Amino acid sequence: MPKLTEEDVKNRIITPAIENAGWSKNQMWMEKFFTDGKVIIKGKTAKRGTRKKADYLLHHHNNFPIAIVEAKDGDHTIEDGIQQAIDYAKILDIPFAYSSNGEGFIEHDMLTGKETNLSMDDFPTQEELWSRYTKFKCIDETAQEIIKQPYYFADNSKTPRYYQRIAINRTVEVVANNQRRIMVVMATGERVIIVMGAINALKSRISGTLIKYNSCIA
Numbered sequence: 390m391p392k393l394t395e396e397d398v399k400n401r402i403i404t405p406a407i408e409n410a411g412w413s414k415n416q417m418w419m420e421k422f423f424t425d426g427k428v429i430i431k432g433k434t435a436k437r438g439t440r441k442k443a444d445y446l447l448h449h450h451n452n453f454p455i456a457i458v459e460a461k462d463g464d465h466t467i468e469d470g471i472q473q474a475i476d477y478a479k480i481l482d483i484p485f486a487y488s489s490n491g492e493g494f495i496e497h498d499m500l501t502g503k504e505t506n507l508s509m510d511d512f513p514t515q516e517e518l519w520s521r522y523t524k525f526k527c528i529d530e531t532a533q534e535i536i537k538q539p540y541y542f543a544d545n546s547k548t549p550r551y552y553q554r555i556a557i558n559r560t561v562e563v564v565a566n567n568q569r570r571i572m573v574v575m576a577t578g579e580r581v582i583i584v585m586g587a588i589n590a591l592k593s594r595i596s597g598t599l600i601k602y603n604s605c606i607a
Contacts (some may be wrong), residue, residue: 390462390509390524392440392462392463393462393491394460394462394463395460395461395514397462397463398460398461398462398463398489398490399419399460399492400442401466401490402489402509402583403445403458403491404417404419406445406494406509406510406512407445407447407458407512408418408491409512410512410513410514411417411511411514411515412514412515416447416448416449416515417445417446417447417448418443418444418445418447418448419441419444419445419512420442421440421442421445421446422439422440422442423441423443423481423551424441424551425437425440425478426438426439426440427439430500440479441480441492443457443458443459444458444459444460444479445457445458445459445536446481446483446557447462447515447579449515449518449519450537450574451537451539451540452514452539452540452554452557452558453536453537453558454481454483454484454499454551455483455484455509455515456483456484456485456487456518456521457477457481457483457485457486457487458473458474458479458487458488458489458494459471459473459474459477459486459487459488459489460488460489460490460491461489461490462490463490463491465495466490466520467488467489467490467492467493467495467506468495469488469490469494469503470488470489470490471484471486471487471488471497473488474486474488474497475497475499478497478499479499480549480551481555482559483499483517483555483557484498484499484500484518484521484522484525485497485499485513485519485521485522486499486559487491489514490510491509493506493507493508494506494507494508494512496513498521500521500522501523501525517541519607526562527570528562528565528566532562532565532566533555533565535564536558536561536562538561540557555602586592
């Protein structure tokens with residue numbers, strides 16, 4: 390029997406295993422590009438380099454990717470994709486990284502550094518991962534409800550890029566834990582306003598009052 394290609398492994402084995410663990414298609418983003426590629430300049434011309442792409446991004450709730458899965462074909466071992474998954478998880482601030490060649494999963498817990506081998510039938514549910522995350526971060530149920538609030542976007546507004554999503558989520562998390570003074574350091578540009586606007590809208594909706602004393606210094 391010929392070795393399965395990466396696409397075969399995804400379609401026949403990995404996707405069904407994730408869905409059998411209770412993940413819906415709305416929570417599963419496949420072949421997700423998250424960078425535009427490095428700008429390469431040669432003489433008077435410029436072009437983009439290779440874009441970074443995750444095979445699977447699994448979201449617990451809106452704008453909160455909690456797991457990344459890298460797939461390999463049948464010529465690779467289960468472990469062959471785990472370093473790439475870890476590297477992408479670091480960039481995207483994702484707490485759980487996985488690799489699979491269709492024979493099983495290897496999990497790297499980015500919170501503890503622990504690695505675990507799992508069968509194809511043992512992929513964790515969304516609530517298992519969320520429980521592990523919130524327990525490690527000491528996030529209580531009240532704070533969890535705040536963190537899970539969806540972003541607000543005006544008509545025709547831009548959506549945050551991955552690093553802006555990270556800034557928003559980290560800030561909202563400390564707001565939910567009643568930290569009153571927060572400093573967010575980012576490069577200048579219009580998308581700083583996206584981040585500050587999302588944070589203000591979330592905090593205002595949660596507290597029921599308009600936020601008056603946040604500053605944006607460019």
